[in-house]
Amino acid sequence: MRRQVKRAARVFRRRWALLRRDNVAVAAFCWRHLSLWDVVRRRIHDNFFVGFPELVQIIETARQAFVLERPEIVVVTDERPPFQRAFVETANSLRIPTLNIQNAIIYEYPLGSPISTRKMTVDGDYFKQVLVKMGNDERKIIVTGQPRFDPLVRGDLRFQREEIMERLGLDPRKKVIVLFPEGIDPVVREADNDQFIRATFMAVRDLLDIQVVTKLHPIDFDFVKPRRFALEAGLNDVEIVKDVDLWELLFISDVALVTMSTVGHEAIVMGRPLIQVSISKTEPTYTPYAEFGAALEVSDIAVLRKTIEKALWDPVTRLRLEEGRANYVTHLAHRLDGRASERVVDLIYQMIRESVAQSPNGAQTDAV
Numbered sequence: 001m002r003r004q005v006k007r008a009a010r011v012f013r014r015r016w017a018l019l020r021r022d023n024v025a026v027a028a029f030c031w032r033h034l035s036l037w038d039v040v041r042r043r044i045h046d047n048f049f050v051g052f053p054e055l056v057q058i059i060e061t062a063r064q065a066f067v068l069e070r071p072e073i074v075v076v077t078d079e080r081p082p083f084q085r086a087f088v089e090t091a092n093s094l095r096i097p098t099l100n101i102q103n104a105i106i107y108e109y110p111l112g113s114p115i116s117t118r119k120m121t122v123d124g125d126y127f128k129q130v131l132v133k134m135g136n137d138e139r140k141i142i143v144t145g146q147p148r149f150d151p152l153v154r155g156d157l158r159f160q161r162e163e164i165m166e167r168l169g170l171d172p173r174k175k176v177i178v179l180f181p182e183g184i185d186p187v188v189r190e191a192d193n194d195q196f197i198r199a200t201f202m203a204v205r206d207l208l209d210i211q212v213v214t215k216l217h218p219i220d221f222d223f224v225k226p227r228r229f230a231l232e233a234g235l236n237d238v239e240i241v242k243d244v245d246l247w248e249l250l251f252i253s254d255v256a257l258v259t260m261s262t263v264g265h266e267a268i269v270m271g272r273p274l275i276q277v278s279i280s281k282t283e284p285t286y287t288p289y290a291e292f293g294a295a296l297e298v299s300d301i302a303v304l305r306k307t308i309e310k311a312l313w314d315p316v317t318r319l320r321l322e323e324g325r326a327n328y329v330t331h332l333a334h335r336l337d338g339r340a341s342e343r344v345v346d347l348i349y350q351m352i353r354e355s356v357a358q359s360p361n362g363a364q365t366d367a368v
Contacts, residue, residue, distance in 0.1 A: 001060040008056035009049075016048035055086045062090040071096060072352045077103040079117055088116045095359075097351045101344060102146065105262040106130050107286045115140065119351060121344050123149075124332040126288075142347055145333065145340030149269055152247070153338035159251040168239060170252070174209045175312055178249055179257040180264075181226070183217035192280045195301070196259050197226055199277070201233035203305035215249060215263075216242040255311045260285045268294045268325050269333055273311040273318060277304065292331060293324025 019025055020041070029037040066074075074091040076084055079100045091098050100117040106127045114135045121144040122128050128141045151158060165172045179200050181193050197214065204210050212235065214226045223240050230238040241249070246266065250256060256267040257275045264287055267274045274295035278285050290297035296317070298307050310317040329336055 001057065001064060004060045005053055005057045009053040012048045012052045016045060019044075019048075051082070055082060058083055058086040059090050062087050063094070066091060066094055066096060072355070073097045073099060073348055075099045075101065075348065076117065077101050079115060085116055092116065092118070095355075097355045099348060099351060102127060103148075105265050105287055108133065119347065121347060124330075124334045126331040143334055144343040144347065145335055145337070146269075147341040147344050149266075149333065149336060150338045150341050152270060153336065155247070155251060155270060159248055161252050164248045164252050168213070168241065168244070168249075168252075170211055170213070170239065174211045174237075175254040176211055176213060176252050177204055177255050177257065177308065178213045178215060178253040180215050180261045181217060181220070182259055182261060183219035189280060189282070192259070192283075194225070194229070196257075196277055196279050198229050198233065199279075199301040199304055200257055201230050201235045201238070203301070203308055205233050205235045207305075207309070211237045211239070213239045213241060213249065213253075215244070215246075216240065217261075218242075255308060257308075258289075260287055262287065264289045264295060265332070268328050269336065271322075271325060273321050275304075275307055275311055277301070289328070292328040293320065294328035295324070296321070 026035075026037045029035065029040065071091075074088070074096050076088060076098070077100070079085055079088045079098075088098050088100075098117040098119075100115055100120040102120065102122045106122070108130045114137075115131065117140075119140050119142055120131070120136075121142050122131070123143075123146040125143055128138065128143055131141050132138045162172050165176075170176060177200075179197065181197055201212070204212055212230075216223070216226075221242070223242075226240050227238070230236070246263065247270070250263075250267050250270045250272055253267070253272050255273045255275060256264070257277060258264040258267075259277050259279055260283070264274050264276060268289065274289055276285060276287075276289050276295045276297050278297060278299040279301070285297075289295035296307050296311055298304050311321070334340065
């Protein structure tokens, strides 16, 4: 395998040399007579010298593993990144059935490519429709529900509120408001994220019997900034956490606040009142929580406090959110009956049987 990777590295270095001397190819990276080549040249160079050889290593390693292990099926939980895509395409080249299990919310976003696995399971019909719009064959996409949510069917038996509250240093007599800021990336502006945290702290500072938990994004390690924002707002009863069980945190929450976080999906599944704050003037929220009535949408921070109060105490608002959650679950979370895992396993065995039936003499694959 090392020899193959070294040989591939030499090949791609030669191809890079040809590409950068190809005036026609370089001229194609142009807009309004401005060269985009200078902007992307370093990134393309890095792919030819590092990225492509690494993919060759993944392909060769995966191929060797498949030949030795002779799997009847390959199952992944996200085939979009280059590593997973190379892994899946290697299995496909050996005619091994491949299955992708949805692991997070799928945005209607014009990036990426059609799924490469033979089939994919999704949480609900909504995600199937999104994938079809992105150019996927609807026959490849099977609605099973999310296996990860099966244990939540009886969450009241799995989680102990007082024990969780005590472990997090929270007062069980007070309401819990949890906000989920985003990690800063090309889609999320830091100023928008800061405004979301500040606005929430200002909105709840005068509410009685309230405590706030701020759950840092996995890629965020800054505990200081939200603490400073809390002090600026005159809010003392704030816990800032990072490495905690997300489901436990949602279970004890009386209201959850997000901007575009996929945590909103899990909050709805767990039956928690959700507020989606649309701060950004440049990016959409991407996730349709409020569209289905499962969340209260706030685009003006001046009404955030009143919205939080309604989510906490107004029976009409809370009833409307319950009805919206039922609508949301129907479209985005299938049945929530605790049997999604069974449906996925049934599909796995079905795919194996079909593969054996289609192979000559019942053999697993020709290539292996």
